[in-house]
Amino acid sequence: MLLEEIVEKSYKLFESYTIGQTLDVCKRCCVSDADEARLINTPLRAVSSSVLRSGYFESARAYSDRELWEMKHFLPRVLALVSNFDFPTVSVEEVFLRLELHKPEYWTNEELQLLQDFSVEFFKKCLLFYPYSPDGDDLSSYLTMFAVANFQLKPILDAWTNAESIESTFQFKDFILYSFNPQNQSTFKTSFNKTISNWLSDASVKKRFSIKIDQILTENKNLDLDTLQELNLLRELINM
Numbered sequence: 001m002l003l004e005e006i007v008e009k010s011y012k013l014f015e016s017y018t019i020g021q022t023l024d025v026c027k028r029c030c031v032s033d034a035d036e037a038r039l040i041n042t043p044l045r046a047v048s049s050s051v052l053r054s055g056y057f058e059s060a061r062a063y064s065d066r067e068l069w070e071m072k073h074f075l076p077r078v079l080a081l082v083s084n085f086d087f088p089t090v091s092v093e094e095v096f097l098r099l100e101l102h103k104p105e106y107w108t109n110e111e112l113q114l115l116q117d118f119s120v121e122f123f124k125k126c127l128l129f130y131p132y133s134p135d136g137d138d139l140s141s142y143l144t145m146f147a148v149a150n151f152q153l154k155p156i157l158d159a160w161t162n163a164e165s166i167e168s169t170f171q172f173k174d175f176i177l178y179s180f181n182p183q184n185q186s187t188f189k190t191s192f193n194k195t196i197s198n199w200l201s202d203a204s205v206k207k208r209f210s211i212k213i214d215q216i217l218t219e220n221k222n223l224d225l226d227t228l229q230e231l232n233l234l235r236e237l238i239n240m
Contacts, residue, residue: 024062032054068098085135
């Protein structure tokens with residue numbers, strides 16, 4: 001299913017999550033009455049990232065059932081914005097934290113599948129850009145975005161393994177050589193690094209990227225010296 005089709009399906013899937021004239025947001029210092037009203041009174045498909053940010057995402061978390069319900073109401077618009085690299089949060093990594101996906105009992109199977117499908121198709125779109133996506137972020141930001149929100153990373157990483165674009169292989173090069181730090185032992189990074197390390201240790205993954213590296217080296221004779229050295233180093237590292 002195409003990314004645009006997933007977004008469109010989400011509007012239908014989440015249409016029952018209606019909201020009233022107030023939101024479960026912090027009105028003491030985070031969200032003004034005007035920002036709340038502007039968000040509520042704007043048709044969902046027309047809500048901009050700035051209106052969504054000021055009227056909802058800038059609020060301190062309530063961690064309530066109502067907050068999650070309201071997040072599901074806004075979710076189709078969030079997916080639409082994110083699919084175009086227009087994020088309603090200050091940090092890309094924070095955009096899906098309010099989904100509480102570590103509590104699957106709050107979600108239907110169809111809802112969870114749609115989110116997983118979105119993550120894969122959005123990541124595949126990210127793999128078409130190098131070195132940065134249209135919003136100026138690199139691939140590690142999007143991996144972190146999905147990881148901290150408890151999306152399943154394996155389908156995303158599988159999509160990376162199977163990607164054919166030269167940009168996706170260059171993204172892999174930069175991630176391995178400059179972004180991925182398996183020695184980081186923070187609570188989040190320990191789990192993240194284990195998932196990435198398991199992926200990188202898979203023989204079929206190593207073989208697939210080795211083939212893609214060789215293909216780039218064979219078919220692109222005008223690569224600069226730094227890129228040639230990086231690709232050769234990458235090939236050595238993944239085959240150790």
